[in-house]
Each structure stands twice: as C-alpha cells, then as structure tokens.
Amino acid sequence: MAENTSWMDQTTEGFRPPSDLHPEIPHPARIYNYFLGGKDHFPADREAAEKVLAFAPATPSAARANRAFLQRAVRYVAGEGITQFLDIGTGIPTAGNTHEVAQQVDPAVKVVYIDNDPIVLAHARALMAGPGHGATTVLQADLRDPAAILADPRVREAIDFGQPVALMLVAVLHFVDDEQDPYGLVKTLLDALVPGSYLILSHATGDFDPPEHSAAGKAAYQKAAAQVSPRSHPEVLRFFEGLELLEPGVVAVPKWRPEDAEAAEAWAPGYGAVARKA
Template sequence: MTMRESGALANGGMPKATIDTSRPHPARMYNYWLGGKDNFAADRESADLIAKAFPQIRTAVQENRRFLRRAVAFMAAEVGLKQFLDIGTGFPASPNVHEVAQKIIPASRVVYVDNDPMVVSHARGLMTSSPQGTTTCIQADLRAPDTILAAPAVRAAIDLTKPVGLLLIAVLHFLDDNESPYDLVARLGNALPSGSYIALSHATLDPLPEDVIEQLTALAGTGGDQGTFRPRTRVDVARFVDGLDLIDPGVVPIVRWRPDRSPQAAASVADAAMYGSMARII
C-alpha cells in the first residue's frame, strides 16, 4: 500500500512523490525512536528489531540531536555562519537547525533536504522561519549532490559564494561503499567556498560488545527489508573530512564533542555509538 502526496513539491522543482509505507524509512524510524507518530507499521517493526539488538538506540538518537544542536550553535555563535544546508534532515524535532541558528543570528538562512516526501511536507508545515531569516525544505537525495546544489530553492536561499554550514547528521551510514559516499561528500564540499564548515555524525560499532555487533551486522543489508546500514570505524569516518581543517576535538564519539556546551551530552560512548566531527573547508 502506498500513499501519494498530491501536487508537485513546491520550491524544489521535484515531481510528484510516492511514499512507500510497506518498507521502513530511516527518517520515520528515527521519528519512532524519538517518540513521534509520523511512522508506519514497517518502520516500527524494523525499529523494534534494531532496539532488540541495541536497546540504547533511543538514547543514541537523542544524543545525536544534542550533537547537532551543539554543532549548529558553534557554527553560528563562534564562527558567525548565517547559511546552513542540512541534508537528511528527518522529521522536525524542536529545536531544529533554524531555531538554534536564528536564536543566535536571526537572519540565518536554512535549507532542509530529505528524500522522504512525508518529511518534506511536515517540515514545510511546521518549521517557520524568523522574520529576518529564511527556512525552506526540498525533496532531494544525498546521492544526487548536483541536483541539491542546483535546486532553485537552494539557490534562492543560499549564496554559494559565501560560507555555508553543511550538516550531514546521521545520514552517511545509510550509504554503502558502492554508492561512493566519500566522493559525494567531496563533491558537496568542493562546491562550497573557503570558510564553510562540514559537521557530520556517523554510526559505529567500535564501542559495542561482540554479541551486539553480531546482531546488528545480521540486520544490516544492502537494499533488503531493513535497508542499507553501513556503520564505520573511526578511521573510515575520518576519511570524510580528510584534507580539511579539523575543529577540536577532531573525530570523536559524539558525547565527547564539546560535551560541556549546551545541550550537554548525557550518555556513555557505548550508549551513543556514533562518531561526530566538524571541519573547516580551507
């Protein structure tokens, strides 16, 4: 069974979209783990399987949100960035990127990108910009970076000749190696001017016990019922920002990335099981 969204998606230049409710989608699973209601049976079934293998998953997604908010606050308050491109944004979960950024710099301009039309519909309905700034959302996929960068809504909201904060939060682990994830990130980074920043978070199995690793590995696939899930080691995650100017403390567990800043991290490395980093484009 599918549910179709009527009409073309405004501002993104995208065709009518189909929501496949029979297959789990990461954004809807994430919404379920955060206690949201924007999910379907397939999403809940898949999410529960993962939670059975890794009961801390809800803590992990909460810590990921905290990392996102610390990263955006750093970019806005300490760097002065006024433009943000959030790819793989997921369902709105306040405070969102524009709320954090515009609280610091009211004129901040934020573009959200997600490949799920249900996410885009909710984002447009719920995420309202400050009067001085801009907030918009388009349907597009990380696998097509040129399409994202050329989208009229992106061009209207973001001046790509000025520094941009690129956010790739908990999205890269849904790309398998054969989808050229490192090249995709490099293409996005190369399109941004010097002084731009990239912040990313990425799932890892590094701190987990062997039995949990075995269960999660068994659930991971490359297009099967559970979808692609490709956790990576610290060395592999660091490759995404290779050649850029790493911001202290570098590539670390998300709970150790400036944990004293608000909102403070509240879990262990194993509970979060994600790496985070930020780097400046030279």
C-alpha cells in the same frame, strides 16, 4: 530570499504526492523518529525499530545524544558567523531543528533542508505553515546525487555559494554504502563551498559494540529503504580529509564539546566532528 519565508512557500514545487510514502517499507527517517519518541512512523518502521531495541535498548538515548550533538555543533558554527546552513538528510522535524537553534543565535540565518522521504516534506510543510520562522527552505532531493542538489535553482536562490556555508551530514552517510562512493559524494559537496565553510558530520559505528550487535543492526534495516553501513574511526575520519578539524576531533557524539559531564558519558554508537575548510 526574504526573511520570514516559510517552508510552506518553498515546498510546493517538486513535492511528491502522498502515494510515494510507501508505508510498507521501513524508512530510516521514520525509524529515527520512533527512537526520538515521535509519532510520525508506520507499523513497518516500528517493527524494524523494535528489532534494534531488542539487542540495543539504549538506542533511543543514543538518538537523543546525536540530536544534542547537532544542536551544539549548529550553535557553535552560527556563533562563528555562519549564516547559511545546507542540512542534507534532515529527517522528520522534531524540537530543536537546525533552523531553530541557528536562528536563536542569528535571526538572519538561512537554512535549506534536504531529504529524500516525502513524509519529511509533508510534516515540514505542516510545521512551517505558521508564522515565526526565519528564512528556511525544504526540498526533496537525494544525497546520492549531489550535483543535482547543487544545481537546483531553489538551492541557488536560498544559498549564496560565494559566501561560507555550513554543510550538515548528520546521521545520514551510514545509509550510503561503499558502492555508492560516500567519500566522492562528500567531496563534490565540499568542492562547491568557499574557504571558511564548515562540515558538521556524524556517523554510526560498530567500534563500541560486539560484532554480533553490528550484524543485528544491519539485519534490522535489511528491508528498509536504505541499509545501514557503520564505519570505523579511520573511515569516518577520512570524510574530513583536507579540512581543519576542530577540537576534540572525531569522537563519540556525546563527547563532542559536551555541556555537562553526565551527558558526555551517554552511550551512542556513532562518531561526530566539525571541521572548517581552509
């Protein structure tokens, strides 16, 4: 795919109509957008978000800490020479997107965004309609069907799977419950990548909170399009089996290579790590 191809060029095929937005059903991407201070959410999303804020008022700062982890991880991996990023569960576009960070390091970086929410595609198309963006593609697909993602001709056109790829699963796997085999989904994706590829992953946890907070968090997402399944440190570590974990390993997201001491002490109920496929 040629450089300076916009998202607008890549999203016409397979784009679902606005009738799929389901504004009456809270959606994790829109709830997260609310926490980040965005404007792309509906009353049902705000209601669910406010239930979380009632017992965890620091959640917006935690969302920002997770976003900052993504940016640091992308910057590092791009600096290691990775020029292809497959970002699954990207969420609604906000400042400091994967493509913006990576293409600052190397303008030739190619990014494919995957999300199952049509509102994400709608806003991505608007964001990318103008000039100045590198080789970036956005597609509507579902993490729970990784084989379909890998087989999609548009993904194959954008990414050369014969070369290393950075697979990004940032704040998405906690929306996949155990019955949907999250470890199997990640393995399917990793098996398609050549050695030298990277996994960038963050995941919600209840390890840092009293049990009643975790229960309240799950309840807040009960009516959402996807329920939340926080996982413990050993459970998150399991996603990296067979990979070479980069220092400092699986840690609270603010503590993954922080850029300043104050940021490292931010509260965030989630783990993050980056690993390399040998």
